[in-house]
Amino acid sequence: MSGNIVLISGANQGIGFEIAKQLSVIPNYHVLLGSRGLEKGESAVLQIKNVGGSVEAIQLDITDGQSITAARDLVETKYGRLDVLINNAAILLDFQVNADYTLGQAMQDTFATNTSGAANLVETFLPLLKLSAVPRVVFVSSTVGSLHTFADFKPSYTMTKYFAPAYACSKAALNMLMLLYNVQYQEKGWKINACCPGFRQTNFCDYDDKAGPVEEGASVAIELATLGKDGQSGTFVNMKGAIPW
Numbered sequence: 001m002s003g004n005i006v007l008i009s010g011a012n013q014g015i016g017f018e019i020a021k022q023l024s025v026i027p028n029y030h031v032l033l034g035s036r037g038l039e040k041g042e043s044a045v046l047q048i049k050n051v052g053g054s055v056e057a058i059q060l061d062i063t064d065g066q067s068i069t070a071a072r073d074l075v076e077t078k079y080g081r082l083d084v085l086i087n088n089a090a091i092l093l094d095f096q097v098n099a100d101y102t103l104g105q106a107m108q109d110t111f112a113t114n115t116s117g118a119a120n121l122v123e124t125f126l127p128l129l130k131l132s133a134v135p136r137v138v139f140v141s142s143t144v145g146s147l148h149t150f151a152d153f154k155p156s157y158t159m160t161k162y163f164a165p166a167y168a169c170s171k172a173a174l175n176m177l178m179l180l181y182n183v184q185y186q187e188k189g190w191k192i193n194a195c196c197p198g199f200r201q202t203n204f205c206d207y208d209d210k211a212g213p214v215e216e217g218a219s220v221a222i223e224l225a226t227l228g229k230d231g232q233s234g235t236f237v238n239m240k241g242a243i244p245w
């Protein structure tokens with residue numbers, strides 16, 4: 001198949017779904033909508049097909065090595081390469097910490113998805129990305145993972161009052177992972193970047209009415225997913241531009 005083959009993890013709902021919807025209607029983009037539950041993925045695909053998107057569901061649990069390998073084999077057989085990988089799937093467990101569920105356990109569980117899961121996904125798909133003319137890898141991160149923002153905190157800055165250590169550390173580590181891959185592949189023409197979608201109304205924040213529309217949250221990831229050969233690499237950005245590391 002000519003055009004761009006895109007794989008998005010955790011795309012059956014929230015920001016991942018929105019990225020899938022918006023990318024799949026761009027000419028020459030075909031989206032593989034990753035979902036750990038295939039049924040949820042299929043129903044998301046139906047919604048996107050109703051608006052004319054080029055999309056199909058793919059079972060993908062990023063904490064399950066067999067699921068990642070099976071997804072890689074399927075993409076290889078069907079398309080022979082991958083052009084864009086969007087690491088979007090993540091969890092937030094900090095608010096479940098209590099006497100029986102320690103912060104240490106929450107950190108291990110959070111890292112298993114947000115960081116190690118993303119790393120396994122990239123590693124497994126490297127051989128297929130290498131076959132793309134302009135491989136692009138997008139890490140959906142968060143400003144909450146910005147060390148500088150917390151080091152330079154102002155009492156008035158509400159975001160730094162957000163105490164979610166497992167989540168924040170997992171995203172700071174994800175940013176480092178992005179930079180490490182960037183060092184390896186930037187000179188070969190790859191476009192590897194991290195972004196923050198901003199505070200968005202999704203399941204993640206219990207559809208908080210102070211959060212912005214999810215549709216807008218997808219825009220920065222779309223920009224990074226569609227970069228051409230002169231595009232940026234090794235950046236951490238939101239809709240307004242660079243985020244301090």
Ligand SMILES: NC(=O)c1ccc[n+]([C@@H]2O[C@H](COP(=O)([O-])OP(=O)(O)OC[C@H]3O[C@@H](n4cnc5c(N)ncnc54)[C@H](OP(=O)(O)O)[C@@H]3O)[C@@H](O)[C@H]2O)c1
Binds near residue numbers: 196
């Ligand atoms: N919403 C915000 O305000 C906000 C702000 C900054 C950054 N972000 C980032 O944006 C990304 C998307 O978040 P969201 O707000 O869209 O959250 P969401 O609505 O909760 O969606 C998360 C997605 O990840 C999937 N997922 C979780 N664990 C998975 C696993 N092991 N394997 C595969 N998929 C898995 C979920 O699948 P199920 O449906 O099966 O649970 C779901 O599809 C995350 O990386 C998050 O950190 C969000």
